[in-house]
Amino acid sequence: MDLEQARDNKTYAENFVTDFEELVNQFTTNFPKDVAELNKHVHKLTDFLALETSIFNLSSEQIDAFFMRLLKDYRKNSPQIFNELVIPTYLLNEELDTEIGIFKGKHWSDFEEDIRHQNRFHSKMVNEEQLIKFFQLCTVKLQPGSRYVRARISDTGIPLPGNEMGKAPEEKASSGRLNAVGIGYLYLCQDKEVALSEIKASVNDVCTIATYEVPCDSEIRVVDLSQITNVSYFMFDNKDVYLMNQEDLLELDNAMKTTSDRNRSEVAYVPTEYISDLIKSMGVDGISYKSSLVPDVRDVVLFAEDKVEQISNELISYQISGIKYRERKISCVNA
Structure with a gap:
């Protein structure tokens, strides 16, 4: 220009x-x-x-x-x-921050504390109208013909059939990053190895991987949370809305990328489960986000599994024979 x-x-x-x-x-x-x-x-x-x-x-x-x-x-x-x-x-302008801030003058960390330990089902801390505006600007369509995989560990050591590779049944659905206990969603990933890592498969586990395809005649709309910190400033008539919420949107983005550990409690994912429910209320089909293990790989969660088609001849089972660790040095705190 x-x-x-x-x-x-x-x-x-x-x-x-x-x-x-x-x-x-x-x-x-x-x-x-x-x-x-x-x-x-x-x-x-x-x-x-x-x-x-x-x-x-x-x-x-x-x-x-x-x-x-x-x-x-x-x-x-x-x-x-x-x-x-x-x-x-x-x-x-404190009053303005309370009026149009997505956490009404508070921050993501305050929201996490409130919804985990104070007001699980009736938190008054979120300005849902403002947060939904950001989500609407992150709504994209999955490319027709694109493929994703789902990995599951067999409890019996016997490869799983295709009809058991969908979302978890309500009575077996445990809490996840984007679903509360008792609610089953279809978790998909772009990459087979990443999918196996995300389910924490161990040596000798028998794992089955199913491939799903986005139908060519479908229109699957998802909120791409990886774009939440890149929403354009120029999309807002009120520029204060953009500036005052950048820090909290960055914290939300970081929460989506945080890797869970083996000791994760049921309340750990409550804040992101709330975000998922809010997005579902918008009428979209699911959520896309960067894998917490490999940022270049995208994960997709679909609220309804019938939006995609399982490719029957690409159902493959593996027995895990070894795991390759990648380490990252961290500083020690002196006693």
């Missing part, structure tokens, strides 16, 4: 300059400097945009050069907003 043209010719890129002027207007240099809660949000404008948002795929210096070209007159009239420390204006 010719930035000078965008700046000087209003018909060249309609509203382009206005959009970025509105973005800059969401920040202020006038704030109390002695409030610790505010200090952690203090940055130079371009540093904040580079570090705290996904609006730009640029460095702070590159964003500054971009503004230098596009908002030449704005910079000349208000140089302080680009040169001094700033904070988002919504931080100075």
